[in-house]
Amino acid sequence: GGRERGGAGSDVVQTVTGGLRDLYLRKLLPLEEHYRFHEFHSPALEEADFENKPMVLLVGQYSTGKTTFIRYLLEQDFPGMRIGPEPTTDSFIAVMYGESEGNVPGNALVVDPKKPFRKLSRFGNAFLNRFMCSQLPNQVLKSISIIDSPGILSGEKQRISRGYDFCQVLQWFAERVDRIILLFDAHKLDISDEFSEAIKSFRGQDDKIRVVLNKADQVDTQQLMRVYGALMWSLGKVINTPEVLRVYIGSFWAHPLRNTDNRRLFEAEAQDLFMDIQSLPQKAAVRKLNDLIKRARLAKVHAYIISYLKKEMPSVFGKENKKKELINRLPEIYLQLQREYHISAGDFPEVKKMQEMLETCDFTKFHSLKPKLIEAVDNMLANKIASLMSLISQEESNMPTEMVHGGAFDGTMAGPFGHGYGEGVKEGADEDEWVVAKDKPAYDEIFYTLSPINGKISGISAKKEMVTSKLPNSVLGKIWKLADCDGDGMLDDEEFALAKHLIKVKLDGFELPGTLPSHLVPPSHRKPLQTVE
16 A cells, blocks of 8 residues: 555645545546446546556567566566566566565455455456466565566467457556556567557557667667667557657666667666656656546546437337447447537547447446536536645645665666766766876867967967867857856966867767866866865
């Protein structure tokens, strides 16, 4: 549950999740039950759905490194973990925090009221035998849970053998997780039919999807560019989203890089991905709010559809024929309801799926429209959600940021292997000698050709030399400001060497600092600074 989390922010998270649960039970659930929403779309939400930690779902073809990726984040093995080139993970494994290591089989998991999995029981034994929870005391898992999914095979053969509706299970998870990470292998990129189907089952959850192009060190830069292009093109056909998906390129395991050309890129990408996952606990409340709004909109539309079908049914004769006619006319009914209630087409459930489900229903048992129920949900969307939203933003400004810690997340911040350590402006930060000194003889030669007067060159002379770097004036202006330590509008030999050093930093592709770091201040300009302090 969410109760163990300490810190000032967590009690407010409780009030937000409590508020959401309360709204759901009072306003939305009655509407869902009245129009049998749970049979058609998604089972009722439970306490655990509101309380649980952020979850990350990993999906990918077999051997793209899903399980290894989890190992990389946790930096330890988890119970039930199997890794190999052949399809090894054929189960859904929920990797969660527990005081002691161990596995909980699916059948036991779906009866545990503290875990958010009770509603998975409807997928039957074939699924439950392939579902388990792996618990271990790992720092990372105190903030997030990770769901490892079965490797998706290429080709048709596995669809028959699964024995449960794989895509429906994925869709169930997609509606409840905070992040969906799709893993691809840069070494052998292919998107099989089942993978396409799987990705399509994430319809409407595009904002949760991130893509990882793994094993990118196995190919050279040119191949990597081609693979990246091919990946974007294939995904564009499967995921209909106006935004370009965020793709992280790297090698997410603890082995040496095979091809080191792109090491800096991989490091920056891993850093971005860590930041993305680390922000999940903070954004969890907003995500739950978002999902509840999505759900409320669908429930409203569903109520309109069901009550319309009820209204159209004859009271005595010709019920079967009328039912057939209504099912065939469903696309037109959608259009009519869109116009009548001013609802956008995107809020409607998929026509085909809806038609299939309606086949087995007795329309006469449907309920007619109860405006009161709809009003309750409208009121919730218009007023109640807004006040929760302001509560969330208010607490975000007050609370210490909740971050994911432990595992690979701790190796990224401080120390010599932190991102950008000892590079660019930070070079020489931990050395006693001034870092510019080693190149100063070469810079001095140029300095003395610029005819200094009393050991200094004017701005005009300095400009002539600095412009040869071809850097834009805005950048050179910033370098001048940083280098002219005493602000006298001229540069002495040390200041000039510093300017040349900063130009070199910029030309090597690093950023310039806003103020000059102390280790770059020229030695002769250091003494007076210390007495001022």
